[in-house]
Amino acid sequence: MLLLVGAILAASIAVALGAARTGLPVLVAFLALGMVLGSDGPGGIEFNDAQLAREVGTVGLALILYEGGLQTSWRRLRQVVVPAALLSSVGVVVSTLLTGVAAYVFFGLSWLDSMLLGAVVSSTDAAAVFATLRSTHIRRRIARTLEAESGGNDPMAIALTLGLIAWIEHPNSNGFPELALLVVRQIGIGLLVGAALGAAAGWIFGRLPQSIGPFAGAALIALAAVSFGAADVMGGSGFLAVYLVGLAVGSTPSRYRRQLVAFHEGLAFLAQVGLFIVLGLLVFPSRPAPLLSPGSGSHSSS
Numbered sequence: 650m651l652l653l654v655g656a657i658l659a660a661s662i663a664v665a666l667g668a669a670r671t672g673l674p675v676l677v678a679f680l681a682l683g684m685v686l687g688s689d690g691p692g693g694i695e696f697n698d699a700q701l702a703r704e705v706g707t708v709g710l711a712l713i714l715y716e717g718g719l720q721t722s723w724r725r726l727r728q729v730v731v732p733a734a735l736l737s738s739v740g741v742v743v744s745t746l747l748t749g750v751a752a753y754v755f756f757g758l759s760w761l762d763s764m765l766l767g768a769v770v771s772s773t774d775a776a777a778v779f780a781t782l783r784s785t786h787i788r789r790r791i792a793r794t795l796e797a798e799s800g801g802n803d804p805m806a807i808a809l810t811l812g813l814i815a816w817i818e819h820p821n822s823n824g825f826p827e828l829a830l831l832v833v834r835q836i837g838i839g840l841l842v843g844a845a846l847g848a849a850a851g852w853i854f855g856r857l858p859q860s861i862g863p864f865a866g867a868a869l870i871a872l873a874a875v876s877f878g879a880a881d882v883m884g885g886s887g888f889l890a891v892y893l894v895g896l897a898v899g900s901t902p903s904r905y906r907r908q909l910v911a912f913h914e915g916l917a918f919l920a921q922v923g924l925f926i927v928l929g930l931l932v933f934p935s936r937p938a939p940l941l942s943p944g945s946g947s948h949s950s951s
Contacts, residue, residue, distance in 0.1 A: 657686065661922045676925050683929015696930040709924035710803065711891050715873045716917035717800050718895025719910050726896075729794040736794070737801030738836075744771035745809060761820075765813040772806035773799050800896075804889035808835035838885025843893025846876045850894055851901040865905045866912040869898065 660682060668678040686692030696702075726733070748767030752758050758766065778799035812828035850872050857865060876894040877887035899910070 657682075657926065658919075658922065661926070676921060679922055679925035680929045680932075683926035684932050685929075686926065687930045687932065689933050694930060696927070699931070702927050702931055705927045706924055709920035711873065711877050711888060712913075712920040713917050713924075714800055714803065714888055714892040715895040716913045717796070718892045718897075719899040719913050721796060721800075721896055721899050723896060723900040725793055726797045729790060729797055733794050733797035733801065736798040738805055740798070741768075741771045741802050741805040741809065745806075761813060761817050765810065765817065768806055768809040768813055771809070772802040800892045801889065804836060804839055804886035804892075805832070807888060808832040808886060811835075834884055835886040836889065838883050839880050839887070839889030840885075840893070842876060842880040842883065842885055843890035843897075846872070846879070846890065847894045847897030850876075851897045854898050854903050854905070855901045857903065857905060859904075862905060862908075865909055869909055869913065870916075872898075 661679060664678045664682050665675050667673075668675040684690055686694050688695045745764060745767035748770055749760070749764040750767075752763035752766045753760060756763070756766075773795075778795055809828075809832060812831040815831070816822060816824055816828055854865075854869075857868075861868070872894060873891050877891045880890035881887040899906070903909075
């Protein structure tokens with residue numbers, strides 16, 4: 650197992666270097682590497698555990714959002730907070746509706762299934778946005794808006810997805826009111842937990858004694874886990890909470906800031922590798938037939 654993990658990490662680094670030289674998005678390269686390693690590729694790794702993939706994705710996205718917050722500062726985002734908030738909330742809802750209508754018209758899905766598809770694809774991928782912004786040169790205001798929006802739209806899209814799945818599984822429920830309540834609860838609790846723990850984290854990390862320096866990275870990981878877990882246990886968005894805590898720590902002057910940012914940048918890279926390779930392992934190119942004609946059924950049969 651250690652040999653396999655080491656070989657995959659070495660291949661990931663080689664793939665990342667090749668992608669950087671050719672201009673290919675590095676996350677697409679990781680996804681392709683996962684497909685090559687999978688059961689349909691030369692790697693031959695049999696993997697179809699959706700639950701494990703979900704857990705890897707949750708941890709990976711939380712680390713990526715946390716690192717995105719650490720790399721940012723409130724001073725940089727203050728001027729774009731209004732458009733970023735609108736894009737990550739109203740924008741996600743609009744994207745869900747437009748994509749859902751298109752899926753209903755062209756794919757023959759039911760309305761709820763169509764809206765679920767719209768919610769799934771409505772958010773920009775935080776990992777892709779953060780990675781792209783580091784390697785491109787666009788206007789500062791646009792970059793900061795995209796940075797803040799990508800950190801906030803995943804929690805909104807996840808809340809919509811969870812609410813629509815619950816609606817589909819329990820069609821006799823209150824439907825839209827319950828969906829709206831779930832979204833408000835997820836975002837509201839995530840905001841409160843993230844703001845509270847972020848304020849505490851900023852105060853603590855601004856006053857860390859020099860003797861604890863070697864443990865600062867471990868303390869920051871503990872803080873990320875606590876913030877995500879606390880929001881999740883209370884029924885809120887752990888992703889939003891962990892991003893806000895990262896933003897608070899990244900905005901706090903500290904002798905350890907550069908060290909912590911570098912440490913978590915490496916963790917975020919590992920998270921990207923694990924997340925997209927696992928997604929690639931779940932792709933089976935030899936079995937595309939059922940996916941090529943999703944509109945073959947009627948609205949009622951969907």
